[in-house]
Amino acid sequence: MRARFVDNGNGLSMHVLEAGWEGGERPMALLLHGFPEIAYSWRMVLPALAAAGYHVVAPDQRGYGRTTGWKAGYDDDLSPFFMLNLVRDIVGLVAALGRRSVAAVIGHDYGSPVAAVCALVRPDVFRSVVLMSAPFGGPPPMLPDPAAGPGMAAGLSNADLGRDLAALDRPRKHYQWYYSTRPAERDMLDCPEGVHAFLRAYFHMKSADWTANRPHPLAAWRADEMAKLPTYYVMDLDRDMPATVRPEMPGAAEIAACRWLPDEALAVYAGEYERIGFQGGLQWYRVVTGGHWARELRTFAGRAIDVPSAFIAGSSDWGIHQKPGEFEAMQNRGLADLRGVHLLDGAGHWVQQEQAERVSALLVDFLGATG
Numbered sequence: 001m002r003a004r005f006v007d008n009g010n011g012l013s014m015h016v017l018e019a020g021w022e023g024g025e026r027p028m029a030l031l032l033h034g035f036p037e038i039a040y041s042w043r044m045v046l047p048a049l050a051a052a053g054y055h056v057v058a059p060d061q062r063g064y065g066r067t068t069g070w071k072a073g074y075d076d077d078l079s080p081f082f083m084l085n086l087v088r089d090i091v092g093l094v095a096a097l098g099r100r101s102v103a104a105v106i107g108h109d110y111g112s113p114v115a116a117v118c119a120l121v122r123p124d125v126f127r128s129v130v131l132m133s134a135p136f137g138g139p140p141p142m143l144p145d146p147a148a149g150p151g152m153a154a155g156l157s158n159a160d161l162g163r164d165l166a167a168l169d170r171p172r173k174h175y176q177w178y179y180s181t182r183p184a185e186r187d188m189l190d191c192p193e194g195v196h197a198f199l200r201a202y203f204h205m206k207s208a209d210w211t212a213n214r215p216h217p218l219a220a221w222r223a224d225e226m227a228k229l230p231t232y233y234v235m236d237l238d239r240d241m242p243a244t245v246r247p248e249m250p251g252a253a254e255i256a257a258c259r260w261l262p263d264e265a266l267a268v269y270a271g272e273y274e275r276i277g278f279q280g281g282l283q284w285y286r287v288v289t290g291g292h293w294a295r296e297l298r299t300f301a302g303r304a305i306d307v308p309s310a311f312i313a314g315s316s317d318w319g320i321h322q323k324p325g326e327f328e329a330m331q332n333r334g335l336a337d338l339r340g341v342h343l344l345d346g347a348g349h350w351v352q353q354e355q356a357e358r359v360s361a362l363l364v365d366f367l368g369a370t371g
Helices: 046-051 083-096 111-121 159-166 175-179 184-189 195-205 241-248 252-256 263-276 279-289 292-300 326-334 356-370
Strands: 002-007 013-019 028-032 055-059 104-108 129-132 172-174 234-236 309-314 338-344
Touching (some): 013 083, 028 083, 046 356, 083 111, 083 292, 104 111, 104 356, 111 292, 159 172, 172 175, 175 279, 309 356
Parallel strands (some): 028 055, 129 309, 309 338
Antiparallel strands (some): 013 055, 172 234
């Protein structure tokens, strides 16, 4: 693997990790990370895809890592983080890499909706797509769909849901609304245990190593249903995120046994977030809760992703069901050429790290069948 910087023509000098660049015009695959990750989260997948004959590129996305050219103060303009501009970032990267198209765009967590919209709006550039952990049920309708149930159209921009969660007997709040608040970044950067320990507890609690993760579908976008999510998704009203995950901090023996995220790997994440802060990633949540992504994507209402697609997640990942109905909508209408849905035992939310070999094998099979 190597690291370098690429001018994407959309204002960014994008820091990328890549493998398999030698030997001419190999088919290319792009890997898009989520939060709180960076390109490094693909460290175990990059060499596997390169060994299978692909030129593989993983960028630090806008607001993350060593990519520069973005601003993310809480009072700065949010529009650079609107969905279609994030897609422009990736289209620009493809062009800067000298390609007119790529074999696949593959996204995890918040990289998943970016990958999905890349394939939705530019199928000529992104010839297939793999989504991980975060389903994509298609663009929202232009007009509310009565059959979808209360709250579905508004989703996470629905302020009534926040009020209803706060009014529960055990008052709660949704993590994306919390991440949209001004104190969220300082809560994480200045937490008493430090960024490294905070991230250890956060990654642990959302993984299959935390045995309380037993996801199942939720019936509706109602506060009583959403409150069934773990507290890292629907938090206690009076707690910040470090206080939420702190009680689940793994012990020294469990940390030493964690092969998918040893301390030296976690230190890479911690070092980057200590250096640049979290606000670049948190801007993405503010765009969602502000309704901006939904308003943009209504332009494409009624369209499905029609390039070959697949979905991969951990069977212990609540991210599959955190948006009621989305997983089902993805399979029924969002992905018109869905080639497989794979829920891997032994993985939670960080599937490409927790089960890197199995994810890599699935990707190689998918790319071989669609290329």
